[in-house]
Amino acid sequence: MTATTIGVLLVIVCGIIEGIAQVFFKKSALAPDGKRLWIGAGVVLFILQALIYTGALRFVEVSTAFPIGSIAFVIVAILSQRFLKEPVTGTRWIGVGLIVVGVTLLAARA
Amino acid sequence: MKPLEHDRALRQAALPLGLVFRLALAIVLDTAVHVLWKLAVLQLPDPSSLSAAIEAAFHQPLFLLVAILFVWQLVNWLRVLESSDLSYSQPITALSLISVFVVSALYLGESVDALKILGIGFVFAGVWFISRTHHDSSARSAIRQ
Numbered sequence: 001m002t003a004t005t006i007g008v009l010l011v012i013v014c015g016i017i018e019g020i021a022q023v024f025f026k027k028s029a030l031a032p033d034g035k036r037l038w039i040g041a042g043v044v045l046f047i048l049q050a051l052i053y054t055g056a057l058r059f060v061e062v063s064t065a066f067p068i069g070s071i072a073f074v075i076v077a078i079l080s081q082r083f084l085k086e087p088v089t090g091t092r093w094i095g096v097g098l099i100v101v102g103v104t105l106l107a108a109r110a
Numbered sequence: 111m112k113p114l115e116h117d118r119a120l121r122q123a124a125l126p127l128g129l130v131f132r133l134a135l136a137i138v139l140d141t142a143v144h145v146l147w148k149l150a151v152l153q154l155p156d157p158s159s160l161s162a163a164i165e166a167a168f169h170q171p172l173f174l175l176v177a178i179l180f181v182w183q184l185v186n187w188l189r190v191l192e193s194s195d196l197s198y199s200q201p202i203t204a205l206s207l208i209s210v211f212v213v214s215a216l217y218l219g220e221s222v223d224a225l226k227i228l229g230i231g232f233v234f235a236g237v238w239f240i241s242r243t244h245h246d247s248s249a250r251s252a253i254r255q
Binding site for chain 2 (some may be wrong): 029039055057058061064067070080092100102103104106108109
């Protein structure tokens, strides 16, 4: 496995963590109580993501790593529909699909 | 109102000015954080271990600046989420894909090629599709919160 592949994989892990953290933050905005718990959990995930992303940036360009991190949108779409009951329409799924294609192209190029 | 008209009316509904400002700020902060982060990583020596890397990062002033901007970004983002759907607002901030690409090419000398532009183009198109769908980010939403 090349250093670049490791970097790309680390960025994808960061995207997944960020997607989960974003849902926690939205939960904090919606929750009548327990806001601090959701924010705390989100911050912990953000710190973990920051450490992993710092490692990833040693191996890949930021202009490649940053868009690959958009995989977080896919995670957010899935989780916000499932856990926040937000509407995720067919058009939005097309958008998610385009993001996946873009991320795949960037990962293959890296 | 027919569903199509209802969707159009929702799209045309003006976003609160405060939300527009916070979304714009989120894009600027996002760009600054990522470009400075890469700069900071480039200045780190090759670490012998994870603890050595973390220690070196604490002695790098750029990481402190990144951390400050990161916290500002987080606070701003929480304000955004108080008045809009997560699955609507997050894609808007993806405009920073373009700003990071341009700034990193200009100031970090990062590569620019057709496949990278195509990949970013697909991601951006995806974001555009998502932002054209129904959302709940009007003043009504802020009141509901």
